[in-house]
Amino acid sequence: AMHAYYFDNLPTDQRLPHITDPARPVSPETLAKLGVLSWHVPVDGHESGVDESDDEFEVNRVAKERGYKNRDVINVSREGMGAVYEEKIRGFFEEHMHEDEEIRYILSGSGFFDAREMPTDAWIRIVVAPGDLLVLPAGIYHRFTLDTKDQIRALRLFKDEPKWIPHARSGATDANVHRVGYLRDIG
Numbered sequence: 001a002m003h004a005y006y007f008d009n010l011p012t013d014q015r016l017p018h019i020t021d022p023a024r025p026v027s028p029e030t031l032a033k034l035g036v037l038s039w040h041v042p043v044d045g046h047e048s049g050v051d052e053s054d055d056e057f058e059v060n061r062v063a064k065e066r067g068y069k070n071r072d073v074i075n076v077s078r079e080g081m082g083a084v085y086e087e088k089i090r091g092f093f094e095e096h097m098h099e100d101e102e103i104r105y106i107l108s109g110s111g112f113f114d115a116r117e118m119p120t121d122a123w124i125r126i127v128v129a130p131g132d133l134l135v136l137p138a139g140i141y142h143r144f145t146l147d148t149k150d151q152i153r154a155l156r157l158f159k160d161e162p163k164w165i166p167h168a169r170s171g172a173t174d175a176n177v178h179r180v181g182y183l184r185d186i187g
C-alpha cells in the first residue's frame with residue numbers, strides 16, 4: 001500500500017519529506033475512511049499511459065468503472081513545462097478541492113499529495129511513486145508537490161473534457177455541495 005504519514009507543518013521547503021520525529025504513519029484504513037483509495041499497478045509496458053485498449057490493465061478498469069472517459073499525461077518538471085513551471089508548482093501546492101475525483105496514475109518520478117484529515121484538519125502526506133494509482137474523492141482538501149528529485153510524469157483521468165477545476169479553500173468551498181456531500185459521506 002501507499003506510504004503515508006502526518007506532515008510536520010514546518011515552514012521549510014515543501015519538497016522535503018516533512019516527516020515528524022518520531023514518524024507518525026497513517027494506515028491505508030485511515031486513508032480509506034477519508035475516501036482516499038490507492039492501488040499499485042506495475043507500469044511495465046504502459047509507460048505512455050495513453051493505451052486505453054487493454055481491458056486487463058487495472059488502470060483502464062478503474063477508469064471505466066468510475067466513468068472517467070478522458071485522460072492526459074502531465075510531465076511536471078522544469079523541462080516538461082517551460083515558462084509555466086513556477087506558476088504551476090505554486091498552484092498545485094495551494095490547498096484546494098475539486099467537484100470530481102482526482103485520479104492520478106504515476107508513470108515515472110515521484111512526489112507528495114497532501115490531504116486533510118477530518119475532523120482534525122491535519123495534513124496527511126501521501127508518497128507517490130511509479131505504479132501508484134491514487135483516487136482523491138471529490139470535496140477533499142488537498143495539494144501536490146514534487147519532491148527534491150523535481151520530476152513526475154502522471155496519467156490524469158477526467159470524467160469529461162480534460163479540465164478539472166481547482167477551487168481554493170475558502171468559506172465558499174466549505175459550503176460547496178461537493179464538500180458538504182463529502183463530509184456527509186465520511187461522517
Ligand code: KMT
Nearest residue numbers: 074076092104144152154
Ligand atoms: C494535481 O492535480 O495537483 C496534479 O495534476 C499534479 C501533478 S499529477 C502528479
Ligand code: NI
Nearest residue numbers: 096098102166
Ligand atoms: Ni487537485
